[in-house]
Each structure stands twice: as structure tokens, then as C-alpha cells.
Amino acid sequence: MARIGVINISDGRDYVHSGIADFIRGNEDKLVQSLEAAGHEVVRGSAPVSANSVATSVAREVQAADVDITVLHYCVWAFPHFTMLAAGQISGPLLLLANIDPVQPGMVGMLAGGGALDQIGRRHTRLWGDPTDKAVIDAIGVHASAAGAVSSLRGSTFGRIGGRPMGMNTAVAATDQWQRIFGVDVEEIDQYEIVRRTELADPAEKRKGREWFERHATVHYDGKKLTPELLEKQVGSYLAMRSLIDEWNLDFTGIKGQPEMTQYFATMDIVEAVLNDPYDWNGPKETHVCATEADMDGALTMQIMKHISKTPVLFADVRHYHGDKDIWDLCNSGQHATWFAARSDDPAENLAKVNLYPEVFFFPAGGASVQHIAAAGQMTLGRLTRNDGKYRLQLMLGDFEEYDKETTESLMKMSTPEWPHAWARLDAPGEVFLSRFGANHIHAIPGDRRAELRAVCELLDITLDEFTRG
Template structure:
């Protein structure tokens, strides 16, 4: 969850403030307790703001705690310039929260302060209700999660391994634009580092990884495109990426892969799937976003989604639209994290549904593709795309579905059965999606996270392009 600052704004007249100070603190206690129960870390201002000097000093103290979101809390009438001074002393997103007590005019104070912020163009959100209202706390939580995701981007580093893949312009972003909008730096690393390090990787670790897959998944060796040696080379590629991440302090990554590695070395399917998974053969770990085809906007979308959901993020091509069923085949080599096979934190449960197949003719260097069918459930799908150079988030709700074995096999054989598939029913007409969606790649997380992503767009000042029926 997020770190939230709470600052109470009061009346500037001593004789008034003295009579309402305890009322303010009682309401603050309710708000802080409710936020804490909801899982947030709360940083309280040391005193209600009743003077201009307190407005600045209290806000600076709260801001110094690196909060993701600051709540200016109005239980009573509050001098509007205190809002302006406090807002000027913090750079985090602001929420103005007013109670609805009929005796104390907190709502009036919020409107006066909010109007003043409007005049100078300072963005903020406004909420109202009892400080321990479940609805209010949920609304704050949505804004706080969005603010936390945006805050986590700033100062982070994306590692791009290789350049533009196969002429794919949608996979390449402007690094200056990334710094300006998202606060993200880009470290360029040559793919030769994967080749060099994979071959030097610890032989014992490569063997452990291979045995882990053989023990829990179904490995279809064919003696040519997929051999134990080739699988260990792919596992070595994963170990190489872990080294690069540690050495360069990378926060999220993308690997070009095609065509050089997939023609002459090995596919990156194992490395990409394992990086996105919350585990490997050594136990649980933090999922590390890795986008195939070095897709920068894809990786950025995934990083935001990961911060919001706390789960691995699915990366896929929009491979095919089955118009007769109104479902989409979301499929892309081995990029799908194995977590999506069963959505379990137990890797054995997921890998029991995973096949490692010899790669197909697209990738003559061989290696294993990581094949499974994504487990069913509600999903939030979307992607950051650019229209005339300006960022937008294209967003929709959907459902992943599963079918009987006969239907599943028939659907897979229509495209590439050796690759992972997610059968998606989108809350958007096929004609709208195909006419408007700005890339061939799409990303998804479990549950309905549209409210948080709408808030992310507002915080980043980018366009929201939401699809619905």
C-alpha cells in the first residue's frame, strides 16, 4: 500500500482554534485509524495548521517523509491561505478531504482552499464524508495506489537490451519524453552481454534450473531444437539478465531478442517468463518486468500495472480475433509469466500446467517456448500508446476464459499451439478495438484496476482512451 501524509487545516484565529483543536484531533484519529486498517502507512502532521508558519513547516516535515499522497483535512472552517502555503511546501499529489458535519463548516474550508488552488493551476482531488467512512477510505486508497505507482516510476531505470526489433516503431520511445513525463531513465545495453554472460553462468545453477523445470513442468525434448543443453543455455540467459539487473541497478527491462538472438543463439522465452514470475527454483522473489522485443511502452505499462496490482503482468500479442465467439487469442511466444497458468504463488501448481515445447520455425536458434493456457478471471487490459507524439492510456475491462480440451486444442491449432494463450473476452466491440488500438502488444492484470489507472492518467496529465461496449 501507499504512504499517506495527513495535515489538518484549521482556523487562523487563536480563540477559535483553541475551541476546536480537540474536535480536529478526534477526527484526525478516526481518519488515521481507518487508513491504517486499510493497510496504508500514515505520516501525521505534528499539529493542526492554525498559522502561516505552521502551514509551511508542517507540510515540509510531512513531505520529507517521502509520502506518495498528501491529504489536507478540513474538519472546520480553514483559512484558505493555509492551504496555499501547505500545498506550496509539498510536491506530492493532493487530496482535499472535508467532513460533512453540519455544525463545523469543513466543506466551506475545502471549497475555499480548492478554489484558490484552481486559480494557480495546482492539481488536486476533492473528497467529502465522514473521515472513517468505508467509501471515503476506498476512494483515498484508489488515489493513493495511483500516486504510489507514479511516484515509484520517478528516478527508476529501464534497461533496454538491444535496439528496435524488426522495425517495430511502437516498441521504441523517446528517452527525453520519458524523463519529462515519467521521470524514468533508459540504460542501453548490448545483447552480446546476454550471450557472453549466459555461457559463463554457473553450471550448477543452470542444471538446478533445468531439473526444476523437468520436475514440475512437462518438457518436450526433441533432440534438435530443444535439448537439455539448449534449455540450460536459456536458463543461463536468465541468470545473465539477473546479473545485469543487479550490476546496472535496473528497475525494469526489455530484451530485443529478434532477430539476432532467436536466429543464432536461443529464444529469450525462459528468461522473460522467469523474470516476470514471482519465483524461480531458488524460491519466491519480486517479479521483474521484462518486455519481449524490447518494447519500451509495453514495459512502462507493465511497470505501472505491477505497482498497482502487486502481481505479475501479462504481455501478449493481439494474435487473432475469433469473431464467431467474440474472443481474442492473446499469444506471444513464451512471454507469458508461468504464474498465469494457475495464478498461484506455488510454482509447482502453475508449472503443472506448463509445457516447454521446442521453438517453431520463426526462431531457428531453438530453445523452449513456455506454453500454457491463462487461468480464467476478470482482467484489466491496456497499454500506453502514442498518438501524434502524445501519450495516452488505452484501457478496457475483460475476462479470461477457459474451455474444454477439445475446444482449446482446436483454437490453439488455428494459430501457434506451442505458444501460451489467453482467451480474452473484452468489454469492447471488435470493430472499435481493431480501429483504434495503437499497438500489436497488450498487457493485463487480474481484477478491475480501471479506477487506479484513470487516476494515474490524471496524475501524469496524459489522455485516457477507455474502450467499452
């Protein structure tokens, strides 16, 4: 969950503050207890702000605690310049929260302080209600989660392994724009590093990974494009990427893959799927976002979504629209993390639904594709795209669906049965989606997380382009 700072803003008259200090502290206790009960870590200001010097000193304390978001709490009338002084010491997001109390005019204090912030162009969010109200606490959590996702980007490094794939302009972003908007650096690394490090990988570890797949998934060796040796090469490429990530301190990555690796070395499907999983053959691990085709905007979208959902993020091509059923086939080689097969923390449960097939003719170097059907459930789908050079988040709600075996096989055969599929029903008409969506890749996380992603747009000052049937 998030790390939240709480600062109470009070009246600047000594004789007034002394009479309301206990009331302020009692309301602060309720707010902090509610936030902590919701799973957040709270950093409390050392004292209610009742003087100029206190406004700056307390705000500096909270700023130094590296919080994701700071809540300025108004449960009484508060001198507006205290808000300005505190805000001047806080570089992160601000949320102004007012109690609704007919006796103590906290709402008035919030409006006065918020209006002053408006005058200088300081962005902030306003909420109001009882500090024990779950709806209020949930709303704070939404903004705190978004703030945490945005702050996690700043100072992070994206590792781009290889360059632009197959002329795909939507996969390439400007590094100076990334620094300016998101605070992300880009490290350029040649794909030969995967080849070189694969050859140096521990043979015992490569064998261990191959045997793990053979034990838990269904491996369809054909003696040509998928052999134990090729599967071990793919496992070695995963180990190569792990060493690059550790050595270069890469927070998220993308691998070009096509056409060089898929034509002459091995497909990167195993690498990308397992990096995006919360486990490998050695047990649980932190999910690492890795986008196929070195898709920079895709990886950036996934990194934001991962921090919001705390789950793996799906990466797919928008492969086909079945107009007669109003469903979409979201499919892209082996990029789907195996976690999506059953959405289980037990890899054996997911891999029981996974097939490793010999790669198709697109990828003559061979290796395994990671095939499964994404489990059913509500999903939030979207992607950061650019329109005339400006970022926007294209966002929608949808559902992944599962069908009987006969229907599933029929749908798969219409595209590429050896690849993973997610059957998606989107909250957007087909003609609207195809007319407006700004890329061939899309990303998804479980549940309805649109509120957090809307807040991310506000924090980053980028356009929200939301799709609905309404």
C-alpha cells in the same frame, strides 16, 4: 499499500482554533485509524495548521517523509491561504478531504482552499465524507495507489537490451520524453552481454534450473530444437539477465531478442517468463518486469500495472479475433509469466499446467517456448500508446475464459499451439478495438483496476482513452 501524509487545516483565529482543536484531533484519529486498518502507512502532521508558520513547517515535515500522496483534511472552516502555503511545500500529489458535518463547515473550507489551488493551476483531487466510511477510505486508497505507482517511476532506470526489433516503431520511445513525463532514465545495453554472461554462468545453477523445470513442468525434448543443453543455455541467459539487473541497478527491462538471438543463439522465452514470475528455482523473489521485443511502452505500462496490482503483468500480442465467439487470442511466444497458468503463489501449482515445447520455425536457434493457458478471471487490460507524439492510456475491462480440452486445442491450432494463450472477452466491440488500439501488444492484470489507472492518467496529465461497449 501506500504511504499517506495527513495534514489537518484549521481556523487561523486563536480563540476559534482553541475551541475546535479537540474536534479536529478526534476526526484525524478516526481518519488515520481507518487508513491504517486498510493497510496503509500514515505520516501525521505534527499539529493542525492554525497559523502561516505552522502551515509551512508541518508541510515540510510531511514532504520530508517521502509520502506517496498528502491528504489535506478539512473537518472545520479553514483559512484558504493555509492550503496554499502547505501546498507550496509539497511536490507530490494532493488530495483534499472534507468531512460532511452541518455544524462544522469543513466542506466550505475545502471548496475555498481547492478554488485557490485552481487559480494557480495546482492539480489536486477532492473527496468528501465521514472518515470512517469504507467508500471514502477505499477512494483515498485508489488515489494513493496511483500516486505510489507514478512516484515509483521517478528516478528509475529501464534497461533496453538491444535496439528496435523488426522495425517495430511502437516498441521504441524517446528518452527525453520519458524523462520529462515519467522521470525514467534509459540504459542501453548490447545483447552480446547476454551471450557473454550466459557462457560465464554457474553450470551447477544452470543444471538446477533445468531440473526444476523437468520436475514441475512438462518438457517436450525433441533432440533438435529443444535439448537439455539448450534449456540450460536459456537458464544461463536468465542468470545473465539477473546479473545485468543487479550490476546496472535496472528497475525494469526489455530484450530485443528478434531476430539475432532467436536466429543464432536461443529464444528468450524462459528468460522473460521467469523474470516476470514471483519465483524461480531458488524460491520466492520480487517480480521484475521484462518486456519482449524490447518494447519500451509495453514495459512502462507493465511497470505501472505491477505497482498497482502487486502481481505479475501479462504481456501478449493481440494475435487473433474469433468473431464468431467474440473472443481474442492473446498470445506471444513465451512472454506470459507462468504465474498466469493458475495465479498461484506456489510455482509447482502453476508449472503443473506449463509445457516447454521446442520453438517453432520463426526461431531457428531453438530453445523452449513456455506454453500454458491463462487461468480464467476478470482482468484489466490496456497499454500506453502514442497519438501524434502524445501519450494516452488505452484502457478496458475484460475476462479471461477457459474452455474444455477439445475447444482449447481447436483454438490453439488456429494460431500457434506451442505458445501461451489467454482467451479474452473484452468490454469493447471488435470493430472498435481494431479501429482504435494503437499497438500490437497489450497488457493485463487481475481484477478491475481501472479506477487506479484513471488516477494515474490524471497525475501524469496524459489522455485516457477508455473502451467500453456502452
